[in-house]
Amino acid sequence: MVATTEELLELHGQVRDCTACPLHLTRIQAVPGYGPVTARVMAVGEAPGENEDREGKPFVGAAGRLLTSLLESAGLDRRDIYITNIVKCRPPRNRDPEPIEVEACSHYLDEQIALFQPDVILLLGRHALARLLPGAGGISRLHGERLRHNDRVFVPLYHPAAALYNGGLRETLEADMRRVRGYLADAEAARARRAGGASASELRQVAAAPGGAQMDLF
Ligand code: SF4
Secondary structure (H helix, E strand, C coil): CCCCHHHHHHHHHHHHHCCCCHHHHCCCCCCCCECCCCCCEEEEECCCCHHHHHHCCCCCCHHHHHHHHHHHHCCCCHHHCEEEECCCCCCHHHCCCCHHHHHHHHHHHHHHHHHHCCCEEEEECHHHHHHHCCCCCCHHHHCCCEEEECCEEEEEECCHHHHCCCHHHHHHHHHHHHHHHHHHHHHHHHHHHHHCCCCHHHHHHHHCCCCCCEEECC
16 A cells, blocks of 8 residues: 555645635535545546535546446446546536646646556546646547556546437447456556566566557657
8 A cells, every 4th residue: 555544634635725726716615536545546537516516525426326337347346446536626617627727736636646556547538638648649549548658557538427428438438448347457467466576577468468458658
């Protein structure tokens, strides 16, 4: 475990008190993130919506229920992963976050990733993709792919909210989640081998194991 409960609570407290961008003026409450400090998988969305703003937790409501069921299809229990957003306060009327807001909030996400050192980061939607892998490409091309950057594995996926009312997108998201199951198995095996002192060549073999292609970025 990399993060400690104290470190995570301290960071969540900073987010809840934050007034660094105009979104603090219209929020009910900030939504730092939710999940156990032991999480090896992180999911990153765009921003809190109305329900999240009210409850203080990410991905509640219909999109959250769809996310839960998609995670289960990938063999993941939602209670085992850490879920957050690129901006921690709800933009008014659920508009896209402004670049100045993303910039002001970006260090919190960086700190969360540094705390958890997750094996895999699921990028939920184009905003999360653009924030964490700028210049990598669009979500329509990269969804479902396993991308490695700075020794970390990222998987861009369509945002569950976009799939709620688009059956075709939902099928694509479900198919991508089935690929995620293989990626997670590979990441788990790689971590176990690292713990056992595997050689670099063995780790490369694990990273290239079945479960989907992997692209190296930058
Ligand atoms: S969105 Fe981020 S930077 Fe803006 S007030 Fe909320 S926590 Fe602070």
